[in-house]
Structures are given as structure tokens and as C-alpha cells.
Amino acid sequence: MTATLFAGTPTTSTGTPTALTGVPTMSTGMPTAPTGARTALTGTLTALIGTPTASIGTGTLTALTRTPTATEQVAGSRLARECTPPPLPGKIVDVNLTDTTGAAPMRLTVKPAKVTPGTVSLRASNTGTIAHEVVVLPLAAGQSIGKRPVEADNRVSEAGSLGEASHNCGEGKGGGIAPGFSSWVTLTLKPGRYELVCNFPGHYAAGMRMELDVTQ
Numbered sequence: 224m225t226a227t228l229f230a231g232t233p234t235t236s237t238g239t240p241t242a243l244t245g246v247p248t249m250s251t252g253m254p255t256a257p258t259g260a261r262t263a264l265t266g267t268l269t270a271l272i273g274t275p276t277a278s279i280g281t282g283t284l285t286a287l288t289r290t291p292t293a294t295e296q297v298a299g300s301r302l303a304r305e306c307t308p309p310p311l312p313g314k315i316v317d318v319n320l321t322d323t324t325g326a327a328p329m330r331l332t333v334k335p336a337k338v339t340p341g342t343v344s345l346r347a348s349n350t351g352t353i354a355h356e357v358v359v360l361p362l363a364a365g366q367s368i369g370k371r372p373v374e375a376d377n378r379v380s381e382a383g384s385l386g387e388a389s390h391n392c393g394e395g396k397g398g399g400i401a402p403g404f405s406s407w408v409t410l411t412l413k414p415g416r417y418e419l420v421c422n423f424p425g426h427y428a429a430g431m432r433m434e435l436d437v438t439q
């Protein structure tokens with residue numbers, strides 16, 4: 224038996240297909256996803272805050288137990304607060320050492336400029352941009368500050384020195400006070416006039432000298 228073929232031309236669909244009616248509804252699941260994302264970000268921020276705090280603490284401890292590197296010395300003003308002189312005996316004289324660009328003029332200031340004889344502690348702080356120091360030299364009667372002959376090495380003679388504060392972040396003699404740091408020294412001074420100088424090459428001539436009078 225032969226299958227009967229579909230007879231006739233197939234008719235096309237008649238009429239305009241009806242459009243879908245109604246606005247498709249939004250997925251009600253969408254708001255749930257952003258809520259979840261915000262929760263995750265909060266967690267990340269908390270983790271970031273915690274990590275740097277631990278790093279800062281470690282760095283501070285390291286800086287206190289060794290000589291600062293040159294890079295740290297340039298940014299020494301923050302560390303200077305961690306280099307405060309201990310309580311010192313006798314009369315306290317604060318010596319400030321400073322410059323602006325490492326060139327003249329440079330300044331050395333003494334406060335107070337007059338103390339009574341006996342135990343005197345100098346607290347020298349370097350607020351300049353390069354290393355400095357303070358050396359205590361006697362002044363002869365009638366001798367003015369700033370008149371010492373500068374020698375071939377651009378320094379003045381330290382003959383008769385009563386002591387110095389040039390130990391970075393420490394007491395007494397050393398290699399110089401780095402910018403932002405301090406040094407200190409305790410001396411016994413008799414009545415007289417003294418010239419406090421920075422004797423790094425060229426610094427005396429550049430202005431780093433000041434008088435300290437010891438008198439009753």
C-alpha cells in the first residue's frame with residue numbers, strides 16, 4: 224500500500240501572531256547577590272587593616288636596636304621622638320644644630336646661654352638636613368666666638384675640649400648626630416666662658432658656634 228501524500232499546498236499561518244502579553248517579571252533573586260558581595264568586601268577591608276598594624280610594630284622595634292641607615296636618617300624626624308635623651312643630672316642646656324640645605328648658613332643655638340658652675344648636661348638635637356655635633360671649647364679672656372683659626376681640614380683646633388655630644392642617639396663622643404636625632408653629654412664646668420662649636424669640616428666657618436657662660 225502506498226502512503227497517501229499530504230495533498231494540496233500547505234497553508235501559511237493566518238493572522239498576526241499575538242505578542243506576549245504582560246511585562247516579564249524581574250528575577251526576584253537579583254537583590255540577594257549584591258548583599259552577599261558587600262559582606263565579602265567588609266571582610267577584606269578588615270584583613271587589610273590588621274596586616275599593616277603588625278608591620279609597623281615590627282619596624283619600630285628594629286629601628287630602636289641598631290644604628291639607623293642613611294635612608295632612615297633622612298627621614299629621621301619621626302624616629303627622633305624615639306631617641307629622647309634620658310633624665311640627665313645638673314643644669315640642662317639645650318643645643319640645637321640646624322641647617323636648611325646642608326650649606327651655609329648653619330646655626331648652633333644654646334638655651335639657656337648662662338648657667339651656674341658645676342654639673343651641666345648638654346642635650347643636642349639636630350633639626351637640620353646633614354650630620355652635626357657639639358664640642359665644648361674654652362674661651363680665653365677677651366676672646367670672642369667665631370675667631371678661631373680654621374685649619375687646612377676646614378676644622379678648628381679642639382685643644383682644651385671639655386667634651387662633646389656627637390654620638391648619634393647616645394652619650395658623648397661619636398661619629399656625628401644624624402638629622403632628626405640627638406646626643407647628650409654631662410660635664411663639670413668651672414666659671415668661665417665657653418664656645419660651643421660644630422666641628423664638621425666647614426661648619427664652624429658657616430656659623431655653627433655659640434657662647435655659653437658659666438657664672439655664679
Ligand SMILES: [Cu+2]
Nearest residue numbers: 355421423426
Ligand atoms: Cu655642623
